[in-house]
Amino acid sequence: MRKRREWRIAAAVCCLALLMSGCWDSRDIDNRLLVGAMGLEMKSAAAIQVWLRFPLPKTSQDLARKDFFTVSQSGSTVLDALNKAKYKLPKALDISSTRAVLLHESMGKSGLEAALEFAIRERSVPLDAVVAVFRGDMNEIFMSPNPIGELSGIYTKLFFEPYAGGIPRKNKTLLWEVYAKLYNPFHANLIPVLAQDEHDKFALHGNAIFVGDKIVGELNRDESLMYEIITQRFHDSEVELMNRSDIRIVHNRSRVTTSLVDGRPVINVDASLVTTLIDTARTRKQNAAQIVADLEKNLNAHTKSMFAKTQRAGADIFGFGNRFRSRLKPSQYDNWSDMFRTAKITYRYHVELRNTGLEFLD
Template sequence: MARCCQGARRAVAADRRPSRRPGGRLVLVLVAAALVLGGCWDARDVEDRAIVVGVGLDRARGGRIEVSLEVTIPGGTATRPGISGSQPGQRGGLQGGTKVVLTATGATVHEAIAHLRDAARFDIFLGHVRVVLIGEDLARSGVLQHLEMLVQNPEIRRLIPLAVVEGRARDFLTGTMAQDATAGLYLSQMLDDLTRTGRAPNVDLSRFLTDVSEPGVDPVASVLRRAAGTEAGIDWAGLAVFRDDRLQTIIRPPEAWYLMWAMGSPRRTTLFVPVREPVSGGVVLDIFHVDSRLNLKGPPDSREAVLRLLVEGRVVEHRAGGVDLTDTATMHRIQARTQRDLQQQVQRIVARVRGLGADPFGIGRALRVVEPSLWRQPDRATRQAAGRIEARVEVVVRVRRTGLTIR
């Protein structure tokens, strides 16, 4: 009986003792997290860092690669003069800073950038690159290996705009821009404006590399060139058509616009449509919407790729005297004439591009959807099968009147 009472007293005393809580462990975890995660692990003053805003890739002798980096170097303060001393490269004036274009060659992009880091006495930071330019010679010899090495750098963003330039990319980075002191910032904004307004396709590093690596579709890119009479001496010169990662040809406007339509990019433009009525003349149409659809029709042994374009436009200028645009029959004739002309133009450029062996329209990709057996075959089998398919263009035009002011 006494033993039972002693056991009961011990149990009651144990219940009265304060329970152990994991407060100490939680405090240790919080302290460790604050030490590891708190603050910047790679802290460096901005005066000691060169920010790269533009990257240029050119072909060098002996199959090597030439990398040009346009960097902005802050001028520093009185107590911290920064790194505005003499540096190799092309220098341009910046208010409160310095622009320098550094160039190095190597067997790979990584090796060339490593040479630049070793030669510079400041830290080169690639996290703010705004544009990547590829020289035409390098584009024709192949760019996949160089771009893959570039994106392997953890500082490089995948959504950087990419463009091909006529000549050498370094010459575009060393040029003087009209509005901005850095060519990288100006060209980036230029490409963004062209894409946003539908005057150029949206091509960045991620999109380009995806199209190169995916069987059944080939990439395209905007082409920039030197041009007098423009804001910065540079304008959009057309589309660079690739087969795999090699440049095949450059399509100039207006054929480049028709190619964009066939690819599914809604490029806005204006067209002059001749009209033969009581007085010879024509109307000017503003094309504000283009919808492109690709369909494969027919049995497997006689498939046909049909590119169907729905083009919508409005009359913006009237140069045909005596033509009544309120007449339904007249508008139907204008639509029929526009539809026939556009269909011929788009069909011609589609045949030209496919004649080069390129497939920016994605016919091979659509073929892999309806023929899953191609997934188990090499990539060249998809290209060969897509090349045997005939491509036909269908254009449907809808023209809108603008009201009484056009009469």
């Protein structure tokens, strides 16, 4: 009798589990609006504007129709704005498909942490969404169509992807990297700066330097290339234009050594570059040694200005401070920004020139 009762209880539990399982709280894809790109702009000290761009499916019969629509909403926080935006939408708002987060330049002056915290805590926005600072009219960039017909959000992501439009001067920054560095005293953020181009969707202006969650400076595209080389984020290849010739950098390997001398950080960077000759000046006699010397001169000039900007701001965008973590007391961690300002940094480039061709003259 007791055994029969146990079987009945087990059967009831199984039936209850079956009733409670399933997708009773889900919404069909047809009843969801998928966000392709999200924009955040600080309108005032107490208000933030959120821009959402949704891709729309198209058929062969409605190719003339726009493939996206945009909604903007202000609120006291990002979540407040998103909740208010739901009152405007005929379907459920789904931001889990967001591929790009554009932060207006005003966000960098007021601070990023409060605006991005919701994405990390709620895990609503994919952590691998690309992040960029936008300079210009946010309404115009979100309302204009993509020039090559890519879906909203995908265009921005492909702009930085190494397998698509990404090149070494385009520093690709992901959402999880931005947020992680906000809480790492040894590593500052470097986020690409985009602005709308006259003919294209947007163009890369450089990279914004952050201390904490605020902009303190900017690297130009040449200085950004040095950052990619030193941090070994370099991918694909990049062309360096010079007076005597044009050189393509096809590979790099960097070695960083550090030490602490009388409380002062000492950082040595050795970068080895493999290059190929792609063009020469026909009107000037030259040889391999001269071209290599010109290239090293250019690289050293860009690197000098890059380190001058970052050290002046106390922004260790390279993560050198992580190498000193075990040598410092926990009470000294927050002082790394000041220590980086006084750090002694030396750098040297070793250039190997290949494929010089038969017309190379000595």
